Amino acid sequence: MAKIIYTHTDEAPLLATYSFLPIVEAFAGKAGVEVETRDISVAARILAQFGLADDALTELGELAKTPEANIIKLPNISASIPQLKAAIKELQAQGFDIPDYPESADTDAEREIRAKYDKVKGSAVNPVLREGNSDRRAPGSVKNYAKTHPHTNKPFTDGSKTNVATMGANDFASNEKSVTVAGDDTLSIVLETAAGESIVLKDGLKVLAGEIVDSTKMSAAHLQAFLRNAVAEAKAKDVLFSVHLKATMMKVSDPIIFGHVVKAFFADVFATYGDDLAAAGLSANDGLGSILAGLDKLANGAEIKAAFDAALANGPRLSYVNSDKGITNLHVPSDVIVDASMPALIRNGGRLWGVDGAEDDTLAVIPDSSYAGVFQAVIEDVKANGPLNPATIGTVPNVGLMAQAAEEYGSHDKTFEIAQAGTVRILASNGDVLIEHDVEAGDIWRACQTKDIPVQDWVKLAVTRARASQTPAIFWLNESRAHDAELIKKINAYLPEHDTEGLEIQILSPELATRYSLQRMRNGEDTISVTGNVLRDYNTDLFPILELGTSAKMLSVVPLIAGGGLFETGAGGSAPKHVEQLVDENYLRWDSLGEFFALVPSLEKYAEQSGKAGAQVLADTLDRATGTFLNEDRSPGRKLGTTDNRGSHFYLALYWAEELAQQSEDAALAEAFAPLAKQLRENEEKIAGELIAVQGAPAEIGGYYRPDADKVAAIMRPSATFNAALEAL
Ligand SMILES: NC(=O)C1=CN([C@@H]2O[C@H](COP(=O)(O)OP(=O)(O)OC[C@H]3O[C@@H](n4cnc5c(N)ncnc54)[C@H](OP(=O)(O)O)[C@@H]3O)[C@@H](O)[C@H]2O)C=CC1
Numbered sequence: 001m002a003k004i005i006y007t008h009t010d011e012a013p014l015l016a017t018y019s020f021l022p023i024v025e026a027f028a029g030k031a032g033v034e035v036e037t038r039d040i041s042v043a044a045r046i047l048a049q050f051g052l053a054d055d056a057l058t059e060l061g062e063l064a065k066t067p068e069a070n071i072i073k074l075p076n077i078s079a080s081i082p083q084l085k086a087a088i089k090e091l092q093a094q095g096f097d098i099p100d101y102p103e104s105a106d107t108d109a110e111r112e113i114r115a116k117y118d119k120v121k122g123s124a125v126n127p128v129l130r131e132g133n134s135d136r137r138a139p140g141s142v143k144n145y146a147k148t149h150p151h152t153n154k155p156f157t158d159g160s161k162t163n164v165a166t167m168g169a170n171d172f173a174s175n176e177k178s179v180t181v182a183g184d185d186t187l188s189i190v191l192e193t194a195a196g197e198s199i200v201l202k203d204g205l206k207v208l209a210g211e212i213v214d215s216t217k218m219s220a221a222h223l224q225a226f227l228r229n230a231v232a233e234a235k236a237k238d239v240l241f242s243v244h245l246k247a248t249m250m251k252v253s254d255p256i257i258f259g260h261v262v263k264a265f266f267a268d269v270f271a272t273y274g275d276d277l278a279a280a281g282l283s284a285n286d287g288l289g290s291i292l293a294g295l296d297k298l299a300n301g302a303e304i305k306a307a308f309d310a311a312l313a314n315g316p317r318l319s320y321v322n323s324d325k326g327i328t329n330l331h332v333p334s335d336v337i338v339d340a341s342m343p344a345l346i347r348n349g350g351r352l353w354g355v356d357g358a359e360d361d362t363l364a365v366i367p368d369s370s371y372a373g374v375f376q377a378v379i380e381d382v383k384a385n386g387p388l389n390p391a392t393i394g395t396v397p398n399v400g401l402m403a404q405a406a407e408e409y410g411s412h413d414k415t416f417e418i419a420q421a422g423t424v425r426i427l428a429s430n431g432d433v434l435i436e437h438d439v440e441a442g443d444i445w446r447a448c449q450t451k452d453i454p455v456q457d458w459v460k461l462a463v464t465r466a467r468a469s470q471t472p473a474i475f476w477l478n479e480s481r482a483h484d485a486e487l488i489k490k491i492n493a494y495l496p497e498h499d500t501e502g503l504e505i506q507i508l509s510p511e512l513a514t515r516y517s518l519q520r521m522r523n524g525e526d527t528i529s530v531t532g533n534v535l536r537d538y539n540t541d542l543f544p545i546l547e548l549g550t551s552a553k554m555l556s557v558v559p560l561i562a563g564g565g566l567f568e569t570g571a572g573g574s575a576p577k578h579v580e581q582l583v584d585e586n587y588l589r590w591d592s593l594g595e596f597f598a599l600v601p602s603l604e605k606y607a608e609q610s611g612k613a614g615a616q617v618l619a620d621t622l623d624r625a626t627g628t629f630l631n632e633d634r635s636p637g638r639k640l641g642t643t644d645n646r647g648s649h650f651y652l653a654l655y656w657a658e659e660l661a662q663q664s665e666d667a668a669l670a671e672a673f674a675p676l677a678k679q680l681r682e683n684e685e686k687i688a689g690e691l692i693a694v695q696g697a698p699a700e701i702g703g704y705y706r707p708d709a710d711k712v713a714a715i716m717r718p719s720a721t722f723n724a725a726l727e728a729l
């Protein structure tokens, strides 16, 4: 039977769910729309590994491959190792019998535990559920709202020293090699060491005919040299030093690169004390925060702490995530995530925050050059032409290739920090060498796969969106990159299968595509970016943050290849700092517009799947209610004493109930909702008052990764009047 699955995730979206889901359930129930929930939070996923919770993620991953899928997916934590350890500790404290994260994996038992936790680590949900390509855009109503209520993109100062530093050679971009396999096969990845030993890194790697396979490496020696130069450059130019990686989504490669940055920034400390730190199991990959927290275990911990302090004082000035709490850019690998951090920097006039909280120009280090040029191109444009004006600029929606773990999403089990020098080869089952790279110890080698069906679907989606919105579509691909060159061949083969008459469709390198899109944007024109997986991620924070101030207001749909729907909420993340604010002052700034937008196509899909016309009425009325919500400016404010997330849900419920009461397609629904609409309208001031009255005091939720359900429900639903009205529906 048709049903909508609403996911419980983490952090701010989870808190918001405790307020919004009861409204959804009450409204859906009246139209006979079945809503179920599944818990895919990092805590639940850990417990599932040890048989202590249902494995909802595997279940939903299977469902996503069927036409029945109708899943609403809120942002979830892609956990770094420090986050994973914190979650484990919290669950143990709550009485769950789960093992510690093994620092080393020397025994079979340790390896087994490590393997379980590795399944939870990093971007573990999205690649499983995203069995389709991505369609993310700002709905017209949101774009119009942004034009009439523009946020501020600050100007860069004259002579701003902010720039991106990137390798440009000896990195993933420049070392890439790629092939398209002719037939179905099973590949293996083998390292032949300089001493002549063959080590199988991975075998049983199934590929399908027409699949693009690529591999590449980042040279550790060149990465270190690049980073030492970048540290020196930041010092010489007297700007802040900041690094921008994706240690969550690129869960194997990027924490290693992050570790190199920590070691380069604190080169002298590691030269003197590196062995002591390693012996104590303190890894640079986990960040400065983890190292500092573990120093008290060491006999010479105080001495090492003093060395870190001296390095911080003498090195280039480091950028800070939270200067009040002394949290630097290098503290936690998951604190600064490039998709959100670079646009936030650009929106802020190219400035980040230093040790004293003061803003300054920064050297933004993005080691791999595959996509760093996109951010540099935006910076150069804004320096030359001034900030982008949200009141007048066009929009850049995205069609992104990500289905079936396309591109970097599929690299997790094929990324290796090479232990010994030699040659890594990808071998066909008949022994043919498909790709090979010479490697040194410490190099990061990785392979990606991109299946043909997702590429066909992506090209089709691009043409469909270009046609539907009468907007040029630009494929952001660099013909001199090996993988992109293979993709371009496919695009040239598949585009003629579609009616592209009268449409502008081009292939431009990411840098040129950025400049072209920005130029059109400044003319008020729209341009679809059709990209691979990583640029999908980057562009769907970059452009929304510049256009709308946030990516929370995006419509984010994943038409699943098997025919079902995955409806994501917004394009941003789980906003950890919002949880902090709720706990400190009982105020939740999370904007649920993404959830409202997701629910409309989900209800439409349900109507199609179940044949229940009432679901379509719910969708249509919710769509109109969301329009009123925007017109009436009911999104949460940022400050205490204004409507927060809970208040915004009340207003949505009010407008939705009124739309339902007024519509004439379904008389029974109109009748059912008339009393609720009346009651909410009559009690508007009282309910809004009850929701604001609780603000200002700390809120205890009984956990961070697995908060206490009753406590959160009480905190997120504090209006007795509103609760009673919903109850009576
Ligand atoms: N789809 C998914 O599952 C995603 C998950 N993540 C995960 O989220 C975590 C945090 O990632 P991070 O990169 O810091 O990104 P976040 O988006 O969580 O944080 C950056 C900022 O985005 C803004 N923001 C995002 N969504 C909303 C919203 N609905 N309402 C209001 N503001 C919002 C806030 O910025 P401001 O102050 O400027 O308003 C927020 O502080 C990580 O674990 C990451 O892996 C990240 C991206 C997507």
Ligand SMILES: O=C(O)CCC(=O)C(=O)O
Pocket (backbone or CB within 6 Å): 078, 122, 123, 124, 126, 127, 248, 249, 339, 536, 537, 540, 571, 572
């Ligand atoms: O999968 C992840 O880790 C994050 C994904 C993300 O940032 C996005 O989809 O925009």
Ligand SMILES: [Mg+2]
Pocket (backbone or CB within 6 Å): 339, 537, 538, 540, 541, 571, 572
């Ligand atoms: Mg993203």
